[in-house]
Amino acid sequence: MHIVSLLSVIALGFFLGMRHATDPDHVIAVTTIVARHRSVKHAALIGGLWGVGHTLTILGVGGAIILLGWVIPARVGLSMEFSVGLMLILLGIMNLTGILQWINSNFAGAPALGGEIHSHSHSHGDYIHTHAHGHNPEAHTHDPRQTPLSWMDRHFSGIGLYQLVRPLVVGLVHGLAGSAAVALLVLTTIRDPWWATAYLGVFGVGTIAGMMLITAAIGVPFAYAGKTSQRMNWGIRVASGLISLGFGLFLAYQIGFVNGLFSGHPSWTPR
Numbered sequence: 001m002h003i004v005s006l007l008s009v010i011a012l013g014f015f016l017g018m019r020h021a022t023d024p025d026h027v028i029a030v031t032t033i034v035a036r037h038r039s040v041k042h043a044a045l046i047g048g049l050w051g052v053g054h055t056l057t058i059l060g061v062g063g064a065i066i067l068l069g070w071v072i073p074a075r076v077g078l079s080m081e082f083s084v085g086l087m088l089i090l091l092g093i094m095n096l097t098g099i100l101q102w103i104n105s106n107f108a109g110a111p112a113l114g115g116e117i118h119s120h121s122h123s124h125g126d127y128i129h130t131h132a133h134g135h136n137p138e139a140h141t142h143d144p145r146q147t148p149l150s151w152m153d154r155h156f157s158g159i160g161l162y163q164l165v166r167p168l169v170v171g172l173v174h175g176l177a178g179s180a181a182v183a184l185l186v187l188t189t190i191r192d193p194w195w196a197t198a199y200l201g202v203f204g205v206g207t208i209a210g211m212m213l214i215t216a217a218i219g220v221p222f223a224y225a226g227k228t229s230q231r232m233n234w235g236i237r238v239a240s241g242l243i244s245l246g247f248g249l250f251l252a253y254q255i256g257f258v259n260g261l262f263s264g265h266p267s268w269t270p271r
Helices: 003-020 024-034 040-068 074-108 151-155 160-189 193-228 230-258
Strands: 117-124 127-134
Touching (some): 003 160, 040 193, 074 230, 193 230
């Protein structure tokens, strides 16, 4: 491949990867995850992890399509895209469930505590957290022995292992849905399979960069809301959860019934 053409393909792959990060289902998914944090730095890390998961699946499935000639049956392709809808539904429910737990712990559980009710940070071993409790006598809403030691909290500034794994898994699922379309598009442009696979890698790097920029930008209002108003932060989380749930239900219906995943005549065009 001519050096100029090669550089053009690399640049194209990188910027198309950045544009790919702005797809609505991608933005909604990461917004739902970022809504649980109040730091622009953590938001960018979440976007990067999402991009890494997405890139791993694109390279794995897309590379197999290019190098091994895999053909994706219509029902399998629809199932991969259907998984994105289910993921968005799950993320929305998790966000809304977290809100319900917050309401319950801050309002429903408060009268059961003795004396003056207030909240402040305190520790159980090396685990530090905040919740409402009372004194006279000292009362807590949980048994300190049930609080896990948080090794990840010390090393990742409070994000935790679960919060690190979640965007990675979501990115893997989203990559699964888009890998066939990306691979087939590359094959129509680059005939050499090894260069086509390399293009997928560059495309993935662009996706990681684009998603980090997007999530950092999304994280700004969440960080501001967390510092200024608990009610505002609560409202943003509810909105992101409802949007994720609604869009996920729409995707699931569109793929399952309109495109025929659950019928005898599935129709699927990679996009």
